Amino acid sequence: MMNTVQESKITDYLVSKNLSLDIQIEIKDHMISQIMDLELEENLSFEEAFSKVKKSWKDEFTTTSYWMFFREPIPLIAKKVIREKYNNLLKKSFLAGLLFSGINILLIYLANNVNIYSLLFKGLNGMFLLALGVVWILNFKIRKYMKPDFKYKGKCLYTMYQQNMGLMLLCTLSMLQLLMKNGHYAYQFFREQNHADNLMVTITLLIPFLLQTGIIFTLFNFYEHKKNLLRMQNILTLHANG
Numbered sequence: 001m002m003n004t005v006q007e008s009k010i011t012d013y014l015v016s017k018n019l020s021l022d023i024q025i026e027i028k029d030h031m032i033s034q035i036m037d038l039e040l041e042e043n044l045s046f047e048e049a050f051s052k053v054k055k056s057w058k059d060e061f062t063t064t065s066y067w068m069f070f071r072e073p074i075p076l077i078a079k080k081v082i083r084e085k086y087n088n089l090l091k092k093s094f095l096a097g098l099l100f101s102g103i104n105i106l107l108i109y110l111a112n113n114v115n116i117y118s119l120l121f122k123g124l125n126g127m128f129l130l131a132l133g134v135v136w137i138l139n140f141k142i143r144k145y146m147k148p149d150f151k152y153k154g155k156c157l158y159t160m161y162q163q164n165m166g167l168m169l170l171c172t173l174s175m176l177q178l179l180m181k182n183g184h185y186a187y188q189f190f191r192e193q194n195h196a197d198n199l200m201v202t203i204t205l206l207i208p209f210l211l212q213t214g215i216i217f218t219l220f221n222f223y224e225h226k227k228n229l230l231r232m233q234n235i236l237t238l239h240a241n242g
Helices: 004-016 021-041 046-056 076-110 114-138 140-146 160-178 184-191 198-231 233-241
Strands: none
Touching (some): 114 184, 114 198
16 A cells, blocks of 8 residues: 555645646546555555656656636647546536527517517526626635635646636626616527618527526636535645644
8 A cells, every 4th residue: 555655746746737626636546556566566665666657658748738717738648638637517508508499489479579688688698697696605605715726735736627717707797788678689690580780699599508508618617616625625634734
Protein backbone atom coordinates (compact mmCIF):
# COMPACT_ATOMS: atom_id res chain seq x y z
CA MET A 1 0.00 0.00 0.00
CA MET A 2 1.12 3.55 -0.70
CA ASN A 3 1.59 5.80 2.32
CA THR A 4 0.41 9.39 2.76
CA VAL A 5 3.83 10.91 2.11
CA GLN A 6 4.15 9.09 -1.20
CA GLU A 7 0.63 10.09 -2.26
CA SER A 8 1.48 13.68 -1.35
CA LYS A 9 4.52 13.56 -3.66
CA ILE A 10 2.30 12.44 -6.54
CA THR A 11 -0.21 15.19 -5.78
CA ASP A 12 2.52 17.84 -5.64
CA TYR A 13 3.83 16.63 -8.98
CA LEU A 14 0.39 16.94 -10.57
CA VAL A 15 -0.11 20.39 -9.04
CA SER A 16 3.14 21.48 -10.66
CA LYS A 17 1.68 20.48 -14.04
CA ASN A 18 -1.14 23.04 -13.69
CA LEU A 19 -3.89 20.45 -13.58
CA SER A 20 -7.25 21.27 -12.04
CA LEU A 21 -7.93 19.21 -8.94
CA ASP A 22 -10.75 17.15 -10.44
CA ILE A 23 -8.50 16.06 -13.31
CA GLN A 24 -5.77 15.35 -10.78
CA ILE A 25 -8.03 12.85 -9.06
CA GLU A 26 -8.49 10.83 -12.24
CA ILE A 27 -4.82 10.91 -13.24
CA LYS A 28 -3.57 10.29 -9.70
CA ASP A 29 -5.52 7.04 -9.49
CA HIS A 30 -3.93 5.83 -12.73
CA MET A 31 -0.46 6.85 -11.56
CA ILE A 32 -0.80 5.12 -8.20
CA SER A 33 -1.93 1.93 -9.91
CA GLN A 34 1.00 2.06 -12.34
CA ILE A 35 3.54 2.76 -9.60
CA MET A 36 2.29 -0.09 -7.43
CA ASP A 37 2.37 -2.47 -10.40
CA LEU A 38 5.98 -1.52 -11.16
CA GLU A 39 6.99 -1.91 -7.52
CA LEU A 40 5.54 -5.39 -7.50
CA GLU A 41 6.48 -6.64 -10.98
CA GLU A 42 9.98 -5.13 -11.26
CA ASN A 43 10.81 -4.99 -7.54
CA LEU A 44 11.42 -1.21 -7.67
CA SER A 45 11.39 1.33 -4.87
CA PHE A 46 8.70 4.00 -4.85
CA GLU A 47 11.10 6.65 -6.15
CA GLU A 48 12.29 4.42 -8.99
CA ALA A 49 8.78 3.42 -9.98
CA PHE A 50 7.52 7.02 -9.71
CA SER A 51 10.37 8.24 -11.93
CA LYS A 52 9.54 5.61 -14.53
CA VAL A 53 5.85 6.50 -14.50
CA LYS A 54 6.62 10.22 -14.85
CA LYS A 55 8.64 9.46 -17.99
CA SER A 56 5.75 7.46 -19.45
CA TRP A 57 3.41 10.43 -18.87
CA LYS A 58 5.84 13.03 -20.21
CA ASP A 59 4.11 13.54 -23.56
CA GLU A 60 0.71 13.87 -21.89
CA PHE A 61 1.92 16.86 -19.89
CA THR A 62 3.15 18.87 -22.87
CA THR A 63 1.20 22.12 -22.99
CA THR A 64 -1.35 22.94 -25.65
CA SER A 65 -4.06 25.52 -26.21
CA TYR A 66 -7.78 24.92 -25.86
CA TRP A 67 -10.28 27.51 -27.01
CA MET A 68 -13.05 26.62 -24.60
CA PHE A 69 -12.96 29.04 -21.66
CA PHE A 70 -9.23 28.81 -20.99
CA ARG A 71 -6.89 31.80 -21.06
CA GLU A 72 -3.58 29.96 -20.83
CA PRO A 73 -1.98 26.76 -22.19
CA ILE A 74 -2.99 23.55 -20.45
CA PRO A 75 -1.51 20.02 -20.41
CA LEU A 76 -2.52 17.78 -23.31
CA ILE A 77 -4.06 15.21 -20.94
CA ALA A 78 -6.25 17.94 -19.42
CA LYS A 79 -7.47 18.92 -22.88
CA LYS A 80 -8.43 15.31 -23.63
CA VAL A 81 -10.34 14.90 -20.37
CA ILE A 82 -12.05 18.30 -20.62
CA ARG A 83 -13.07 17.83 -24.24
CA GLU A 84 -14.63 14.44 -23.48
CA LYS A 85 -16.57 15.71 -20.46
CA TYR A 86 -17.63 18.98 -22.13
CA ASN A 87 -18.85 17.16 -25.23
CA ASN A 88 -21.09 15.04 -23.02
CA LEU A 89 -22.48 18.08 -21.18
CA LEU A 90 -22.94 20.02 -24.42
CA LYS A 91 -24.89 17.14 -25.95
CA LYS A 92 -27.24 16.99 -22.95
CA SER A 93 -27.62 20.78 -22.96
CA PHE A 94 -28.36 20.84 -26.70
CA LEU A 95 -31.09 18.21 -26.34
CA ALA A 96 -32.63 20.09 -23.41
CA GLY A 97 -32.46 23.31 -25.45
CA LEU A 98 -34.32 21.61 -28.30
CA LEU A 99 -36.98 20.47 -25.83
CA PHE A 100 -37.59 24.02 -24.63
CA SER A 101 -37.63 25.27 -28.23
CA GLY A 102 -40.41 22.78 -28.87
CA ILE A 103 -42.25 24.08 -25.81
CA ASN A 104 -41.85 27.62 -27.12
CA ILE A 105 -43.48 26.69 -30.43
CA LEU A 106 -46.24 24.85 -28.56
CA LEU A 107 -46.94 28.01 -26.57
CA ILE A 108 -47.42 29.88 -29.85
CA TYR A 109 -50.31 27.59 -30.76
CA LEU A 110 -51.74 27.60 -27.24
CA ALA A 111 -51.89 31.40 -27.06
CA ASN A 112 -55.09 33.06 -28.25
CA ASN A 113 -53.33 36.23 -29.32
CA VAL A 114 -49.90 37.82 -29.56
CA ASN A 115 -50.22 39.54 -26.17
CA ILE A 116 -50.85 36.26 -24.38
CA TYR A 117 -47.95 34.65 -26.22
CA SER A 118 -45.72 37.56 -25.21
CA LEU A 119 -46.49 36.80 -21.56
CA LEU A 120 -45.85 33.09 -22.08
CA PHE A 121 -42.62 33.86 -23.94
CA LYS A 122 -41.38 36.02 -21.07
CA GLY A 123 -42.52 33.46 -18.51
CA LEU A 124 -40.69 30.58 -20.22
CA ASN A 125 -37.42 32.47 -20.47
CA GLY A 126 -37.89 33.99 -17.03
CA MET A 127 -37.88 30.45 -15.63
CA PHE A 128 -34.21 30.17 -16.59
CA LEU A 129 -33.33 33.31 -14.65
CA LEU A 130 -35.36 32.01 -11.72
CA ALA A 131 -33.47 28.70 -11.86
CA LEU A 132 -30.14 30.56 -11.80
CA GLY A 133 -31.26 32.67 -8.86
CA VAL A 134 -32.44 29.65 -6.86
CA VAL A 135 -29.18 27.80 -7.54
CA TRP A 136 -27.09 30.70 -6.26
CA ILE A 137 -29.28 31.23 -3.20
CA LEU A 138 -29.16 27.56 -2.25
CA ASN A 139 -25.39 27.44 -2.76
CA PHE A 140 -24.53 30.83 -1.28
CA LYS A 141 -21.95 29.38 1.12
CA ILE A 142 -19.70 28.12 -1.67
CA ARG A 143 -19.84 31.29 -3.76
CA LYS A 144 -16.14 32.07 -3.24
CA TYR A 145 -15.18 28.76 -4.87
CA MET A 146 -17.14 29.67 -7.98
CA LYS A 147 -14.93 32.56 -9.07
CA PRO A 148 -13.44 31.77 -12.51
CA ASP A 149 -9.93 32.71 -11.38
CA PHE A 150 -10.02 31.20 -7.89
CA LYS A 151 -6.94 29.01 -7.38
CA TYR A 152 -5.61 26.81 -4.64
CA LYS A 153 -2.31 28.16 -3.29
CA GLY A 154 -2.29 30.58 -6.22
CA LYS A 155 -1.43 27.97 -8.85
CA CYS A 156 -3.91 25.12 -9.08
CA LEU A 157 -7.37 25.60 -10.53
CA TYR A 158 -10.09 24.01 -8.46
CA THR A 159 -12.00 22.35 -11.30
CA MET A 160 -12.38 22.69 -15.05
CA TYR A 161 -16.11 23.41 -14.59
CA GLN A 162 -15.25 26.53 -12.59
CA GLN A 163 -14.01 28.12 -15.82
CA ASN A 164 -17.61 28.47 -17.01
CA MET A 165 -18.82 30.88 -14.35
CA GLY A 166 -18.08 33.75 -16.73
CA LEU A 167 -20.28 32.12 -19.36
CA MET A 168 -23.07 31.86 -16.79
CA LEU A 169 -22.90 35.61 -16.15
CA LEU A 170 -22.91 36.36 -19.89
CA CYS A 171 -25.95 34.14 -20.47
CA THR A 172 -27.72 35.72 -17.50
CA LEU A 173 -27.22 39.26 -18.78
CA SER A 174 -28.26 38.22 -22.30
CA MET A 175 -31.39 36.52 -20.97
CA LEU A 176 -32.31 39.71 -19.11
CA GLN A 177 -32.15 41.56 -22.43
CA LEU A 178 -34.22 38.85 -24.11
CA LEU A 179 -36.98 39.32 -21.52
CA MET A 180 -37.42 42.84 -22.88
CA LYS A 181 -38.59 41.31 -26.18
CA ASN A 182 -42.00 39.81 -26.86
CA GLY A 183 -41.30 37.16 -29.53
CA HIS A 184 -44.05 38.50 -31.80
CA TYR A 185 -42.19 37.66 -35.03
CA ALA A 186 -42.46 33.95 -34.30
CA TYR A 187 -46.14 34.29 -33.40
CA GLN A 188 -46.92 36.17 -36.62
CA PHE A 189 -45.03 33.57 -38.66
CA PHE A 190 -46.79 30.50 -37.26
CA ARG A 191 -50.25 31.84 -36.40
CA GLU A 192 -50.79 34.71 -38.78
CA GLN A 193 -48.81 33.28 -41.73
CA ASN A 194 -46.84 36.51 -41.95
CA HIS A 195 -43.63 35.64 -43.84
CA ALA A 196 -42.52 39.19 -44.51
CA ASP A 197 -39.46 39.07 -42.24
CA ASN A 198 -38.08 35.54 -42.12
CA LEU A 199 -34.71 36.76 -40.83
CA MET A 200 -36.28 38.16 -37.66
CA VAL A 201 -38.32 34.99 -37.25
CA THR A 202 -35.11 32.94 -37.35
CA ILE A 203 -33.42 35.23 -34.85
CA THR A 204 -36.47 35.16 -32.57
CA LEU A 205 -36.34 31.36 -32.46
CA LEU A 206 -32.57 30.92 -32.48
CA ILE A 207 -31.51 33.40 -29.77
CA PRO A 208 -33.72 31.91 -27.02
CA PHE A 209 -32.55 28.41 -27.98
CA LEU A 210 -28.88 29.43 -27.73
CA LEU A 211 -29.35 31.24 -24.41
CA GLN A 212 -31.43 28.45 -22.89
CA THR A 213 -28.87 25.88 -24.01
CA GLY A 214 -26.05 28.03 -22.63
CA ILE A 215 -27.75 28.42 -19.25
CA ILE A 216 -28.48 24.70 -19.02
CA PHE A 217 -24.82 23.99 -19.85
CA THR A 218 -23.60 26.37 -17.14
CA LEU A 219 -26.00 24.85 -14.60
CA PHE A 220 -24.62 21.40 -15.42
CA ASN A 221 -21.15 22.86 -14.92
CA PHE A 222 -22.18 24.45 -11.63
CA TYR A 223 -23.31 21.16 -10.13
CA GLU A 224 -20.36 19.23 -11.53
CA HIS A 225 -18.11 21.83 -9.91
CA LYS A 226 -19.96 21.49 -6.61
CA LYS A 227 -19.75 17.70 -6.76
CA ASN A 228 -16.02 17.83 -7.43
CA LEU A 229 -15.48 20.27 -4.56
CA LEU A 230 -16.85 17.63 -2.20
CA ARG A 231 -14.68 14.92 -3.77
CA MET A 232 -11.58 17.04 -3.37
CA GLN A 233 -11.82 17.72 0.35
CA ASN A 234 -9.19 15.10 1.14
CA ILE A 235 -6.76 16.61 -1.35
CA LEU A 236 -7.26 20.10 0.03
CA THR A 237 -6.74 18.86 3.58
CA LEU A 238 -3.59 17.03 2.51
CA HIS A 239 -2.17 20.20 0.96
CA ALA A 240 -3.13 22.34 3.94
CA ASN A 241 -1.29 20.01 6.28
CA GLY A 242 1.69 19.65 3.97
